[in-house]
């Protein structure tokens with residue numbers, strides 16, 4: 001019987017459960033067995049007039065059979081359909097030749113223990129045959145014990161399982177899951193048989209193509225599918241520039257500074273104020289801001305100094321304690337507060353997080369227009385200088401969110417003015433002056449509820465100062481509101497009006513923020529009133545996060561390459577090993593080398609040396625250096641992946657050409673690096 005054909009030309013088809021007619025053998029029917037065998041060793045066309053011999057005993061009469069094949073009485077060809085669950089359909093089972101039961105069962109070499117003993121089936125039981133009664137072709141090196149997720153799978157089912165064949169996978173799933181759509185990338189293990197299939201999905205994981213970058217959007221549109229720009233491999237120039245400038249600012253020092261060398265455990269002070277004018281209007285004392293490095297943890301902090309402050313009550317300094325517990329993204333986290341005489345006076349120092357290159361809201365939006373909060377009356381006609389409403393709402397939502405936390409901790413921000421809010425990145429602001437007045441005005445402190453109400457009014461004024469900078473928002477808020485009315489939405493005007501006005505009595509009917517109808521004026525009510533804007537701001541934040549993740553993913557692969565390059569750098573042409581051919585080990589040590597070969601001229605290291613030339617030192621036909629980033633990235637990625645692709649490495653004297661695969665090179669790197677690591681004594685000696 002032709003079942004053995006599963007091991008020959010039809011094996012692949014059989015493995016995939018595909019049976020395709022092959023008319024090629026038709027004319028040579030006498031000597032050719034049927035190739036239309038299905039996975040069950042049975043020709044599906046046999047009853048439909050298949051031209052081939054289905055048994056060697058029929059071979060001699062094959063010619064007669066073939067002559068009668070096609071005539072008007074021939075039954076039409078109807079391909080058999082596998083049952084929806086992947087098992088053989090009842091129709092097919094019913095048409096299997098009874099002789100099939102005597103067929104020699106194909107036994108793949110690697111599958112021994114799980115191959116069931118062949119059994120005979122009576123003719124009338126043929127309709128009960130099902131997939132698990134027969135063996136499919138199983139690749140020889142395939143280890144059925146690797147099959148996971150089918151704790152109840154029988155050995156015969158395991159034999160017919162091909163993990164890379166979706167149909168096979170589906171057919172192996174429990175019957176209730178057959179109709180379900182299988183998502184091979186889903187990590188959801190609780191539904192649709194996922195629990196069974198992904199229980200230990202690592203067993204079947206195909207080798208990841210680490211050398212193949214998969215760039216995430218946004219993409220340039222005028223490139224062909226295979227083309228990449230160098231920018232596709234790195235974060236955007238704008239973001240890199242921003243981060244590098246921030247890093248540079250963080251590390252900046254003033255070598256010939258007249259500032260104290262050390263304040264407590266903070267050193268390397270650098271002033272951050274952009275002007276030298278002492279301004280006592282905010283805190284009652286001139287305040288200065290410095291960046292300094294902590295010798296305790298090495299991090300950089302911002303020090304706000306209140307010049308000339310004298311502590312009269314020891315308890316006052318403790319008022320900062322609850323502020324240390326405020327954890328919110330829209331405030332500069334407060335770490336410590338103390339007094340010092342290092343500046344030659346008595347100063348109060350507040351330690352907060354440092355955000356490099358930040359500017360205050362005042363500097364960002366108001367200073368360049370010549371305005372100052374609570375300041376003059378310049379005309380402000382240029383509409384293009386208007387802060388977009390979406391930006392304003394972004395600020396409002398951030399401030400409201402931090403106020404919720406502050407008020408929830410029974411504190412009040414007290415300082416909600418543009419010069420005490422820093423913009424740390426696009427659209428991100430943080431409060432900087434909080435907590436100070438709790439210390440400086442400790443003895444004259446007012447009820448917190450009053451201060452919290454004042455926070456809301458101050459927030460309203462802050463918005464007004466941003467949207468109508470040429471009006472004095474303290475003395476004449478109505479004019480500023482009129483300006484707001486002309487240029488911004490009704491919603492913003494309602495919010496500002498609500499913030500500026502005192503809480504209405506409970507009987508007041510409707511109000512913009514709803515809560516006012518109940519006579520409540522607090523930050524929670526305000527947040528409810530601006531819920532729609534919060535959702536919009538949240539969505540914008542999600543988009544910004546997506547963009548950052550996309551940028552981050554580009555750099556993800558580069559970390560791998562740096563590690564690889566580092567290893568290559570460690571290995572290639574080490575001068576200290578030139579006479580020994582390897583790390584120094586004392587005689588008797590298992591790794592002791594008695595040869596005098598040079599380290600980089602022997603073994604795998606020689607390939608690696610030539611590989612380095614191949615990657616970095618190629619020259620074109622005219623001897624000019626090839627400086628091609630794409631070539632370097634491609635080579636290093638293939639090396640990291642251990643690809644089977646081969647490359648020709650040419651010796652420096654051009655007398656030898658070696659063909660090696662990336663896989664061999666990778667193995668060489670691992671081996672050489674391991675050897676180096678073990679020879680730490682020798683390298684340490686050199687250093």
Ligand SMILES: Nc1ncnc2c1ncn2[C@@H]1O[C@H](COP(=O)(O)OP(=O)(O)OP(=O)(O)O)[C@@H](O)[C@H]1O
Nearest residue numbers: 272273279289302332353354355358359360419432
């Ligand atoms: N935590 C911080 N991290 C980094 N820079 C900060 C921090 N706090 C403030 N700055 C920066 O320090 C500078 C001075 O801040 P400050 O609060 O004194 O503002 P100002 O405009 O000088 O206000 P004033 O006139 O009231 O002193 C600003 O440029 C501000 O961006």
